[in-house]
Amino acid sequence: MKFFKPMAEEKSKKIFLVFFVLSSIFPLLIFIFISDQYLQPFIDADKSGQLGETLIYGLLVMLFFPLLSFFLMFRRIRALEGLTREIRAKSAEVIEGKKSFGEQSIEARETFLIPARGDTGNAGDENEIQSLIQSFNNIFQTAADQLAEREHLKELLAKLIALASDLTAELEPSRLFPLIISRVTEVMAVERTSLYVIDWDKRELWTKVAEGIDPIALPLGKGISGRVAETGEGINVVDAWELPYFDRSFDLINNFRTRSVLCLPVKSPTGQMIGVLQVINKKEATGFDLKDEVFMKSLASQVGIALENSFLIDEARLSFNSSISTLSATVDARHPLTAGHSLRVTEYSLLVAGEFNLDRNDIEVLRLAAILHDIGKIGIRDAVLLKEGVFTPEEREEMNTHPVKTKTILEKFHFPRNLRAVPEIAGRHHEKVNGQGYPDGLTGDRIPLGSKIIAVADVFDALTSRREYPKYDGDKTMGPGAMPLMQAISIIQKETGSYFALEVVSAFLRCLPRALRLYRGSHFAPEYVDEAIRRLAPE
Ligand SMILES: [Fe+2]
Ligand SMILES: [Fe+2]
Structure with a gap:
């Protein structure tokens, strides 16, 4: 960006010189012409001494104005040259990024007797250099303002984009x-x-x-x-x-x-x-x-x-969850004694999961797998599912197909990509860490953590709820009623390392008082849980 071309200065000097020569010589020529035409008779009359003096004064008076105009114009051109240099230097500093437009006001007051910025003074007194400086200062200021405005807009836009992405996430x-x-x-x-x-x-x-x-x-x-x-x-x-x-x-x-x-x-x-x-x-x-x-x-x-x-x-989530809860409750409701089983298993599993450092998505997968873990029982005949007493080996075999059925049914669900693990986790809730579980006899490290958590919650709820079939403690056959709580806990502890994973049982025992309080007065009678709560979590 060039505010002044060098040519412009050269031209102005030439124009001035021509003007000066003409304005100096032209009056002299007129003077010589007049003296030759009209004053010669005086010279001839021998009054030359007096006349010579008069002529010299006249000549000096005639030269005074061209000389004054020369002085003034010379001063103005010097000022213009200085100003041009200053503007060029300041522009260069801006272009090189050394200074901002805002810092580049032209300080020509001392050199050119320009009034301070902002002091408009008498508009009539302003010469063209003053107005030029004023104009350049205005240009610098406007550029600075526009740059500041642009920066401000950029900042606002960045804030808006950041906010939009945060909100949509x-x-x-x-x-x-x-x-x-x-x-x-x-x-x-x-x-x-x-x-x-x-x-x-x-x-x-x-x-x-x-x-x-x-x-x-x-x-x-x-x-x-x-x-x-x-x-x-x-x-x-x-x-x-x-x-x-x-x-x-x-x-x-x-x-x-x-x-x-x-x-x-x-x-x-x-x-x-x-x-x-x-x-x-x-x-x-x-x-x-x-x-x-x-x-x-x-x-x-x-x-x-x-x-x-x-x-x-x-809304979509509410509708999805209500469908899933209804489905799970429908399966539980096929037998009056399993009502609420899937929901309790889910609550216990979520409490245990809280003891592990799981992310939100893993917890959601676990929640869905727990609520749907027995959905495969929908494919078990009433004669088996509702049977009172001990299963025959064939009936046991049929009953044991329910985790595979759970997995098959859930694989037909359209789970979003982040929840695709739900069928696998739900379908493995009867695997045991020693590899003696079903359907695939996977060993501990190959069983997903979610399935291991559901396994503990599932057995604990079966032991602490009334069932139509008897319960067992080792070789001892118990009645179908809810097992005494401390006995149920000791069965879980005894099965640790064979049926259940050690870290899951430890986590389960840590959060058991909270689980018991959750259902105290509803699923659990207060007298059934109070003693255990006191022993597990002394105040
Ligand atoms: Fe099951
Ligand atoms: Fe179950």
């Missing part, structure tokens, strides 16, 4: 809410953020303040958020207390002062009003400007996409 509604609130508070630089979801059936808005605290509801049309929800129009106000419909009760209870508020509707990708996003008290400004509004609109649309996705996934 979080599908769990219970975590999405606090995530939206914390991220919006951060990127909008505000003191507080509220997010409300509209319940059109109840005609109210609800919000979740924190995990474990009941949602807060407010009627549609009430307060700032209620109005935005009802009208679909955003509200931007510098002092909320000046609005007649603003509800001050939150401020008064919490010793808070709501000042600036920007509240916008949150719409689903199909344009349906689903919520309201509100930011309160912009830090380092009295209110929200147009840029804030535009940025917040983008945020609100990202929030809308994230909320809608999470609602859809939540």
